[in-house]
Amino acid sequence: MAASPIEAGHAAGRAEPNHGLRIFLLWLPVAVAADLVIWIVWAPHLPPGSMSDTAHSQQWSIQFMAVLAAPVMAFVLIFAAYALIVWRHREGDDEDGPPIHGHARIQATWITVSAVIVLCLAAFGSYELAGTGFAGAGAGEGPSAIWTPTGGTPLQIQVIGQQWRFTYRYPQFGGFETTALMLPVNQPVQFNVTSLDVIHSFWAYQLGVKADANPGVNNIAFTTAKHTGKFIVRCAELCGLWHGAMTNYGNVVSMTAFRAWAAKTRVQLAAVTAALPPYATVYDPTVIPQINKAVAKSGITGANGYYYPPNDPVQP
Amino acid sequence: MSLPARIVTLLVAFLAVAAGVAFLCVHYLLASPPTVDYSAGVAANTGATVHVVMQEDPQNTVSSHPDWVSYFIQDPKTGAWVHTTLFSVPAGSKIDMTILGYDGCTPLRNNLWSGVTGTTGGVAFENGKPFTVLNSWSGCNVGHTFSIPAVDLNVPMGSPSLTATLCGTSPCTTNNPHETMTFSFMTPRKPGTYFWQCRIPCGGGFIDGFGGPMQTFGFMTGNMEVVS
Numbered sequence: 114m115a116a117s118p119i120e121a122g123h124a125a126g127r128a129e130p131n132h133g134l135r136i137f138l139l140w141l142p143v144a145v146a147a148d149l150v151i152w153i154v155w156a157p158h159l160p161p162g163s164m165s166d167t168a169h170s171q172q173w174s175i176q177f178m179a180v181l182a183a184p185v186m187a188f189v190l191i192f193a194a195y196a197l198i199v200w201r202h203r204e205g206d207d208e209d210g211p212p213i214h215g216h217a218r219i220q221a222t223w224i225t226v227s228a229v230i231v232l233c234l235a236a237f238g239s240y241e242l243a244g245t246g247f248a249g250a251g252a253g254e255g256p257s258a259i260w261t262p263t264g265g266t267p268l269q270i271q272v273i274g275q276q277w278r279f280t281y282r283y284p285q286f287g288g289f290e291t292t293a294l295m296l297p298v299n300q301p302v303q304f305n306v307t308s309l310d311v312i313h314s315f316w317a318y319q320l321g322v323k324a325d326a327n328p329g330v331n332n333i334a335f336t337t338a339k340h341t342g343k344f345i346v347r348c349a350e351l352c353g354l355w356h357g358a359m360t361n362y363g364n365v366v367s368m369t370a371f372r373a374w375a376a377k378t379r380v381q382l383a384a385v386t387a388a389l390p391p392y393a394t395v396y397d398p399t400v401i402p403q404i405n406k407a408v409a410k411s412g413i414t415g416a417n418g419y420y421y422p423p424n425d426p427v428q429p
Numbered sequence: 430m431s432l433p434a435r436i437v438t439l440l441v442a443f444l445a446v447a448a449g450v451a452f453l454c455v456h457y458l459l460a461s462p463p464t465v466d467y468s469a470g471v472a473a474n475t476g477a478t479v480h481v482v483m484q485e486d487p488q489n490t491v492s493s494h495p496d497w498v499s500y501f502i503q504d505p506k507t508g509a510w511v512h513t514t515l516f517s518v519p520a521g522s523k524i525d526m527t528i529l530g531y532d533g534c535t536p537l538r539n540n541l542w543s544g545v546t547g548t549t550g551g552v553a554f555e556n557g558k559p560f561t562v563l564n565s566w567s568g569c570n571v572g573h574t575f576s577i578p579a580v581d582l583n584v585p586m587g588s589p590s591l592t593a594t595l596c597g598t599s600p601c602t603t604n605n606p607h608e609t610m611t612f613s614f615m616t617p618r619k620p621g622t623y624f625w626q627c628r629i630p631c632g633g634g635f636i637d638g639f640g641g642p643m644q645t646f647g648f649m650t651g652n653m654e655v656v657s
Contacts, residue, residue, distance in 0.1 A: 275539055276639045277626065278578050290541045292581060309538045310630075310637040354644035358578065358624055385544035388564045398538040403566035407536040410569045410591060 132199070140191045144184035151179045161321045164344060164365070167251030167336040168321030174241055181230065253306055253324030253332035256394070262335045267303035268296065271392070274306070274313030274326030277355035279346060286375045288392040289382045294346060294363035297371035298338050306332040307395050313352050317363060319344035326350075331394035338365040462513035462647040464654060465502045473657045474521030474618055480505075481516060484529035484607075485573050485586060485627075486599045489648065497642035498532055498573070498631045498649060501600045510600035514625075514651025521618040523549070526575070526584075530608040531601040534569040534588040535629050538637070542574050542628040545612070547582030553612035555587040563587060565629075572608075574628040577653060583628070584612050620657040626650040 156176040163169040242250050243260050254260065271282035273290070282290040294317075296302050306315045306324040313326040317336075324334040348359035366374070379386075390401050398404055430438070471477050482503040489499035491512050501510040518524055537543060543564045545553045552559045563585040565571035572588035587608035589595065596605035617623070627649040630638025642648035 273539065275628075276637075276643075280539065280541055290539075292546075292578075310639055353639065354650065355624055355626065361578075382544070384562045385541060388540045388543050388562060388566065390540070401566075403540075404536045404538075407534070407566050407569035 132195070136188075136192055136195050139195065140184070140188050143187045143191060147183040147187055148180050151176065151183055155179070160318075162319050164319040164340050164342065165251075165321055165336045165338045168319060169339065170241060171251060171321045174238070177237065178234065181234065185230070251321040251323065251334060251336055253334050256331045256333065258333045258335070260335075262301045262337065264301055264337070267301040267335065269303050269305060270294070270296065271394075272304050272306040272315045272324075272326065273396075274308040274310075274315065274348065274352075276310055276353050277348070277359040279313070279315060279326075279348070279359070279361065282392065283375060283379075284392040287379045287383075287386060288389065289379050289386045290389060291378055291382060292361065293378075294361070295371055295374050296338055296363065296365055297368040298341050298365050300368060300371075301335060301337045304334045304336070305394055306334060309396060309398060311352050312350050313359070314349035316347045316349040317344055318347065320363075323349060329395050329397060341365045341367065462515055462651075463511060464515040464517055464652075465504055465511050465513060466517050467505055468517045468519045468654075468656045471519045471522060473519040473620075475519075476521065476523055476615075477519065478523045478525055479518055480525045480527070481518065482527045482529075483575075484510065484601060485532050486601050487532040487595045488597070488599055489642075490597075490599045492647070494642070494645075494648070496633070497645075498633075499599065499642060499647070500627075500649060500651070512599075513647055514649070515646065515654065516651070517654035517656050518616050520616055520620050520655045520657050522616050523613055524616060525613050526611065528575060528584075528586055528610045529601070529603070530572050530586040530588055530610055531596045531605055532572040532586075532588060532631070533595055534565070534572055534591070535631055535638075536569060537565040537571065537574075537585075537628060538630055539628070540564065540566050542576065542583055543571065543585055545584050547577070547580055547614055548584060549613040549615070553584045553610060556609050557611075571629065573631060573649070575610075575625060576628050577623050577625040579623045580614065580617060582614050582625075584610065586610050616653075616655050620655050623653045623655060624650065625653055 156172070159172045159175050159179075161168045161171055163172055250260075269284050271284065273280045273282060278292065279294070280290050280292055281294045282288060304315065304322060304324060306326045307330060308326040308328045310328060312328070314323065315326050315334075316323045320336050320338065322334050322336050324332045326332065343362045343364055346361050346363050348356055352359065390396060390403065467479050467481050471479055484501050484503075486499050486501065488495055489497050489512065492499070499512070500514050502513055502516050503509070504511050543562050543566070545551060545561050545563075552561055554560070555563070563571050565585060569591065570588055571585045573586045574583060575586060576583040587610060589606035589608060593606035596602075596607075601607065627643065630643075631649060632638045632641040632643040635641045635643070643650060646652075
């Protein structure tokens, strides 16, 4: 029987091409092109935009990681495609592949490159989160913030989640509470996020701020808006029938406009503000004295605070 | 059993199961209380006045949840009380709302909702007396609220005297102790569905008082359909 061309090639000891060089030459232009596209074309449109320092920081982080990841992904795809084409099974080739005994240099390179990439990402992420002059994560840091912004005393805004609306309290302006979220541009803001009932999540998308609103917890998040305009606020934690409708728009305005709004709103809401409990970082409706006094007047019987825990089917 | 008989039996069984699933979907998932139409014969976006009448009761004895607090809406054509919380109104019209408050008091979790917002003149009336704040913590005098978040409407509903014997059969009649709450507001010019809710934690037996009737159409939440 006549030998196949492959067998004939093997028999002739045909020299293997330099696959590594080939793959590298294929990979290099693709990786450079991908990174240029990401850096120049895609980056300005990456979420969540650049309305605040936290949003811009998140956008930059995504951009940086995408630039790092693209060459890796390109290498994987090109290697797979190269293998499929060059090392595909050919008609008449029934021969076993050569035994593989490992290749110390390739393995060392692989592990080193992977480790360097992962360690770089970890260092980059940590520096971005906590480094001086950066914007933090924009996420809730709990009641004791591990990172605080520089640049003066932040404006305090309390975010109160309740089924199914966020309300906002301004303790530095007499403690008025409103359904409108207004903040000044270029002013560090400290959101004190809490809830009066179930778990909600305060997500100011364009500001790059997202913090869980837990009952009995003050979850602190920071941001500094860099541009005026509207941003959307959504609840990001399934919280009941109208969770999907628990949304509103916030507004970033100039400092002058903010002060005017705050002064006007403080006067407009004075009567309601007088009926609110003193400002606190959290509110437990079951122990607010005024509520219990009103409940006592009504003759309602029930558990502590009379707000009907699941095992207490007491009716008013 | 022959092959054709087996195939027919299988098909019939399959169709029976499919019909059962479809029935469950239609009956339980898509079922909805009726919508009371307040838009008939009223042109949209003309500022015409529409008078909507509702009542809130301490119970709902016409439902499968007789111990759940509930709103009812009056049919403008027949005057009958309908067990629903869905109503339609014309866009760009003035709503004169009357809500008869038959239920007793429960304090708000957030007393912000003691304030009136979104009404014409920023005011509401309890038995004809104007108010801008009805402090639910000062005297336990608020039974529920009527709130449409999308138009920033919030009106606390006064409750009968603490010593009054509350109505025990729904729908209540004006012979029972009640507070008459009135206010006006403009509907949006843009047609759409605007949900409304009560902000008093009146879902007795449920966590934070916000389950059961608070999350069920026909009781303490519903839709205002704004039509063009």
